[in-house]
Structure formats: C-alpha cells, structure tokens
Amino acid sequence: MVPPVFPAPDSAGPAPTSGIPTSPAPAGPSREQWPAVQEYAGAALGGPPTTGPTDRTAPAGPDRLGAGGSPDGPVSAPPDAAGPIAPAPRRRLPVVLAVVLLLVLAGVGVAVVRPGPVADWLGGAEDTRAEPAAPEPSPSAVLAGADPNAPEPTPDGVRAALDPLVRAAALGDRVNVSVADAVTGQSLFGRGADDGTVPASVTKLVTGVTVLAARGPGYRIPTRAVAGANPGEVVIVGGGDPTLAVDKNGFYPGAARLDDLARQVEQALGGAKPTKVIIDGSLYSGPGLEPGWDEDIPTGGYGSPITALMTDGARRDVPQAKRDHEAGNHAAVRVSEPDLTAGRAFARRLGLPNSAVSRGTAPIAGGDATAGAPGSELGKVESMPLMRLVDIMITDSDNIIAEALARQVALARDKPGSFVGAGAAMDEVAGELGLPADELSLADGSGLSRTNRIxxxxxTDLITLAGNGSRPELAAIFGGLPVAAWSGTLGDRYETAGTEAGAGVVRAKTGTLSSVNAIAGLVTTKDGRLLTFAVLTDRVPGGSDPARVALDRIAATLASCGCR
Incomplete structure (x- = not known):
C-alpha cells in the first residue's frame, strides 16, 4: 500500500543545490506569476524531486490576518487556561494508507505538478494562464507516496523537546498545542489540544477544507446579467466572486471581468441600449461586517463589508494596491459599498452614468426565452476555480476571499449566505469529514472575529485528512501554504537564532491579532518524518513579534530533533 501524499508548495525560482534558499527570499515575483489552476498530489514530500512551473511566492510581510500590524485590545473572554500536558498519545484520526488519488484537472485549467520533497521545493518555469471553464473533473488513481519508514519521533521525545518551549513567557499562560505523525495519525504531543482557542487567520485552513469539500476544487462562482422587469433594465446578479475585475487591469490575474460581461449584454440586446442597471446582491443576507470584528477592520485595510457583488476584493485604488502588494504590504483602502462600486463600474461599461444604478432583485425568468424577456440571461462570467481561490486565500491570508468562500459553503448546504449561515455550514461539513466538530465554533471564515474557537x-486532524489521499480534493489547501523563510506570511521568519532549522522545512498558516498568535501546518524532521502541528495562544502578554519567534522555535525544534 502507498502512504499519504502531502503536496509540495508553490515553487518560486531555481532551487539552490541544498534545496533551501541560501539567501533571503525575493520580495515576491510579479502578481502575474500567481499560478493558473494546479494539480495537487504530484510527488510525496519524501519522494524524488520533480520540476514544476513557476508559482506565486507571495511577498513577505507580517500577518495580521492578511499582513500588517496587530489591532489593539484584549482577546474577549477566552476559556480557562489549558490543562496539563497529555502523558500518553491517542489515536484521533486513523489514516488509510492506500493508493493516492491524483486530481486530474485538465478540464479545469493548466496542470501544475507540485515538486517535493521539502529540500527540493524550489524550482521554476514560465507561468501559464487558466483555460476556459469546463465541467468539474473526476479524480483518477496514481501511485505516489512518502517513505513511511523514516524514524518516527516518540511522545516522550517530543515532550522533552517542546515542554520548555511551550512555557515561554512570550506566549503567555494559555498555549494549546497538538503534534501528530502525518503518516500514522498518531498523537505525539498534546497540551490543551482539544480546547477551543482563538485561532486568528489559521481559521482559513478550515474555510479552505470545507469549501473544497462542499463545492469541489473545480467549481467557479458565476456573475450573471439578466434582463430586468422593465424595458432597458439590466440586472447584474452577484454570485459571490470576490476577485471579479472591471477590466484586464484587475487586482487578481485571471479573474472574471465586467467588461467581458458588458460585451455579452450588448450582443444579447442586439443594439438596444440599456437605460438602467440594477444590482442584485440578494444571495447574501445579514450584516456585511461581523460583530466580533475589531472596530478598525473596515478602515484598517484588511476587511470590508461582505457583499455578493464586488470587484477586486473591494479595493478602492487597484494600481496602488498592486504596488503595495509587490512591496509586501497586503493592506489596501477598501470601499464602503462594494456592490454599488461594482455596479457603477458595470454601468460605465454599458455607457450609463452612476445615477442609472440602484439596488434591487432580478425578476424570475418566465417561459419567454426571447432575448430581453424579463429574467432572461444576457451574459455570464465565472471566477477562477475554487482551488485557485483557496491557494490565494492561504498564501496571502486574503480575508475577503475567505469570507466569500465561507459563504459558498453555506450556499452549498442550503443555508443563508451570511456570517451565521457560513459558520453553521462549515461546522456541519467539518463533522461530515469526521473532524471533531464539537471543538469548532466559527463566526466568520477569515479569522478576524475574536469569537472564533478552534x-x-x-x-492537525484536518491537515492529516487533507493529505492522506482519502479526500484528494482537499489537498488543494497545500498549494498556497507558506514556506518558512521563503514565501507568504513566513517569508521573513525563521531567520533568527533558534529558528533557522525550520527554514524550508516548515510549511504553515499563521494567524495574528492583538494578544493572539497561532501557527499550524507541516514540518519534516531531520530524519525525514513528516509531522503535523498546531500551536495556538490567545493570552499573549506583550507584542506579537516575541510570540512569533517563540512559535517559530517550537516548529524549528520539531524540524531539528529526532525526538526519539
């Protein structure tokens, strides 16, 4: 039987002979290097290296759930402090060592085989754009896997290595930890491992897995235009695509475009001139801002009201946002009414002024199929496949994409497209996947909410499940997982004393709020054993920088010790 596959990360340029960058990682390639649709499975982390095309290496920068500073204010009412370190391992999620399924996505877009192992993650070639939409593919079986015979750490060895580190003063008095073997699923270390903790942006791992399970990696979010109830009215119906662009100069390369939709409308109307644009955002309900968000979220550059229709992640100045992104700053001024901003941009493409735009709902299509009949479709554009949106969400810690994907989980489960509906749906899907849903309580999909608990x-169960091959569509979460000292929110970490051993061999999602620091992902030990780990702390007494270093020392210790 073949052991689990944990896909290798996005590659970013030629690999040094050691496989780990010997000089600081670049600030980040052009955003046009963000990958087209990818196949996730490829070679196992312990298998022979392969060569893959150039992929996105997101600019390095701090992670305030999307890069930036930390907001002020304490964590609201966290649970009691964690209990004692678990003295013995427990088996939480059995791993089936079976033939691994490789997602064959030729019909969805360009295939990109992820390279591995960790020491050979870095390689490059030219970027390729996604092909037009096609039906969602079916998986097919291939043989691929890691070497399951690498020495496995022992619970006693891991405990001896980590016990002093998890007690670091910089982490505060509530540090909850889980470490498990990625091949067997065996728990190796637990400290408050089952306690719900404020996860910050680590929440996005749950969002990614649940949307991939609920919708599938090839699903594309539609934005439609239909004829209104009255002559001359065009209704643009938001489907929840946060990456929708106005034109070719949008923020997200490869995104669906309003100018394309406008051309379709003009062609469908056959010369008849629209007189009014109506915005239908009724797919979403409830408040646009989650009550658990800090007050500065709408103005701080990391969030905006969540609407079913928006362009460019609600960024106000796309050219400036691109420049800032290239420089490593993911914050951007956001518009206060994303749906109206998008609707007005669409109207301009139809030759209409802003005054011709209003909110409303699309009429239900009747039996008249004539172009221009109320409710008849005049055009449709579709987002990039979900697996690519998940990729961007995780690498860039993109909060707007995260909230849009969370609502897709709700819609797939026939729940309201709201914060409440999304939280309930993600909890439901997690339970269906066999994850301990009683250890999950989500108020949003991005992790901006301080009321989230994971x-x-x-x-660690989720990461194991995503990589063990039993649900191959879930492996898409690994494509954008940042690499220590190389990419994403880990690009400028693992460079200080006591953390260097993690460079290139730790891949993880990070999370930061004031008083909250978290990290969860994969690490390869010096003996070649793949482990999953998660460290969450929500009573950090000082600034986030010392806490980040303390977290990185934990992961680096797992990388450097055999722990036997």
Missing part, C-alpha cells in the same frame, strides 16, 4: 487537535 482546537489545535482539530487542525
């Missing part, structure tokens, strides 16, 4: 053990 246990470390749920995260």
């Amino acid at each position: 246990s470390p053990s749920l995260l």
Whole structure:
C-alpha cells in the first residue's frame, strides 16, 4: 500500500543545490506569476524531486490576518487556561494508507505538478494562464507516496523537546498545542489540544477544507446579467466572486471581468441600449461586517463589508494596491459599498452614468426565452476555480476571499449566505469529514472575529485528512501554504537564532491579532518524518513579534530533533 501524499508548495525560482534558499527570499515575483489552476498530489514530500512551473511566492510581510500590524485590545473572554500536558498519545484520526488519488484537472485549467520533497521545493518555469471553464473533473488513481519508514519521533521525545518551549513567557499562560505523525495519525504531543482557542487567520485552513469539500476544487462562482422587469433594465446578479475585475487591469490575474460581461449584454440586446442597471446582491443576507470584528477592520485595510457583488476584493485604488502588494504590504483602502462600486463600474461599461444604478432583485425568468424577456440571461462570467481561490486565500491570508468562500459553503448546504449561515455550514461539513466538530465554533471564515474557537487537535486532524489521499480534493489547501523563510506570511521568519532549522522545512498558516498568535501546518524532521502541528495562544502578554519567534522555535525544534 502507498502512504499519504502531502503536496509540495508553490515553487518560486531555481532551487539552490541544498534545496533551501541560501539567501533571503525575493520580495515576491510579479502578481502575474500567481499560478493558473494546479494539480495537487504530484510527488510525496519524501519522494524524488520533480520540476514544476513557476508559482506565486507571495511577498513577505507580517500577518495580521492578511499582513500588517496587530489591532489593539484584549482577546474577549477566552476559556480557562489549558490543562496539563497529555502523558500518553491517542489515536484521533486513523489514516488509510492506500493508493493516492491524483486530481486530474485538465478540464479545469493548466496542470501544475507540485515538486517535493521539502529540500527540493524550489524550482521554476514560465507561468501559464487558466483555460476556459469546463465541467468539474473526476479524480483518477496514481501511485505516489512518502517513505513511511523514516524514524518516527516518540511522545516522550517530543515532550522533552517542546515542554520548555511551550512555557515561554512570550506566549503567555494559555498555549494549546497538538503534534501528530502525518503518516500514522498518531498523537505525539498534546497540551490543551482539544480546547477551543482563538485561532486568528489559521481559521482559513478550515474555510479552505470545507469549501473544497462542499463545492469541489473545480467549481467557479458565476456573475450573471439578466434582463430586468422593465424595458432597458439590466440586472447584474452577484454570485459571490470576490476577485471579479472591471477590466484586464484587475487586482487578481485571471479573474472574471465586467467588461467581458458588458460585451455579452450588448450582443444579447442586439443594439438596444440599456437605460438602467440594477444590482442584485440578494444571495447574501445579514450584516456585511461581523460583530466580533475589531472596530478598525473596515478602515484598517484588511476587511470590508461582505457583499455578493464586488470587484477586486473591494479595493478602492487597484494600481496602488498592486504596488503595495509587490512591496509586501497586503493592506489596501477598501470601499464602503462594494456592490454599488461594482455596479457603477458595470454601468460605465454599458455607457450609463452612476445615477442609472440602484439596488434591487432580478425578476424570475418566465417561459419567454426571447432575448430581453424579463429574467432572461444576457451574459455570464465565472471566477477562477475554487482551488485557485483557496491557494490565494492561504498564501496571502486574503480575508475577503475567505469570507466569500465561507459563504459558498453555506450556499452549498442550503443555508443563508451570511456570517451565521457560513459558520453553521462549515461546522456541519467539518463533522461530515469526521473532524471533531464539537471543538469548532466559527463566526466568520477569515479569522478576524475574536469569537472564533478552534482546537489545535482539530487542525492537525484536518491537515492529516487533507493529505492522506482519502479526500484528494482537499489537498488543494497545500498549494498556497507558506514556506518558512521563503514565501507568504513566513517569508521573513525563521531567520533568527533558534529558528533557522525550520527554514524550508516548515510549511504553515499563521494567524495574528492583538494578544493572539497561532501557527499550524507541516514540518519534516531531520530524519525525514513528516509531522503535523498546531500551536495556538490567545493570552499573549506583550507584542506579537516575541510570540512569533517563540512559535517559530517550537516548529524549528520539531524540524531539528529526532525526538526519539
């Protein structure tokens, strides 16, 4: 039988002979290097290296759930402090060592085989754009896997190595930890492992897995235009695509475009001139801002009201946002009414002024199929496949994409497209996947909410599940997972004393709010054993920088010790 596959990360340029960058990682390639649709499975982390095309290496920068500073204010009412370190391992999620399924996505877009192992993650070639939409593919079986015979750490060895580190003063008095073997699923270390903890942006791992399970990696979010109830009215119906662009100069390369939709409308109307644009955002309900968000979220550059119709992640100045992104700053001024901004941009493409735009709902299509009949479709554009949106969400810690994907989980489960509906749906899907849903409580999909709770053990279970081949569509979460000292929110970490051993061999999602620091992902030990880990702390007494270093020392210790 073949052991699990944990896909290798996005590659970013030629690999040094050691496989780990010997000089600081570049600030980040052009955003046009963000990958087209990818196949996730490829070679195992312990298998022979392969060569893959150039992929996105997101600019390095701090992670305030999307890069930036940390907001002020304490964590609201966290649970009691964690209990004692678990003295013995427990088996939480059995791993089936079976033939691994490789997602064959030729019909969805360009195939990109992820390279591995960790020491050979870095390689490059030219970027390729996604092909037009096609039906969602079916998986097919291939043989691929890691070497399951690498020495496995022992619970006693891991405990001896980590016990002093998890007690670091910089982490505060509530540090919850789970470490497990990625091949067997065996728990190797637990400290408050089952306790719900404020996860910050690590929440996005749950969002990614649940949307991939609920919608599938090839699903594309539609934006439609239909004829209104009255002559001359065009209704643009938001489907929840946060990456929708106005034209070719949008923020997200490869995104669907309003100018394309406008051309379709003009062609469908056959010369008849529209007189009014109506915005239908009724797919979403409830408040646009989650009550658990800090007050500065709408103005701080990391969030905006969540609407079913928006362009460029609600960024106000796309050219400036692109320049800032290239420089490593993911914050951007956001518009206060994303749906109206998008609707007005669409109207301009139809030759109409802003005054011709209003909110409303699309009429229900009747039996008249004539072009221009109320409710008849005049055009449709579709987002990039979900697997690419998940990729961007995780690498860039993109909060707007995260909230849009969370609502897709709700819609797939026939729940309201709201914060409440999304939280309930993600909890439901997590339970269906066999994850401990009683250790999960989500108020949003991005992790901006301080009322979210996730246990470390749920995260290590989730990562194991995503990589063990039993649900191959879930492996898409690994494509954008940042690499220590190389990409994403880990690009400028693992460079200080006591953390260097993690460079290139730790891949993880990070999370930061004031008083909250978290990290969860994968690490390869010096003996070649792949482990999953999650460390969440929500009573950080000082600034986030010392806490980040303390977290990185934990992961680096797992990388450097055999722990036997």
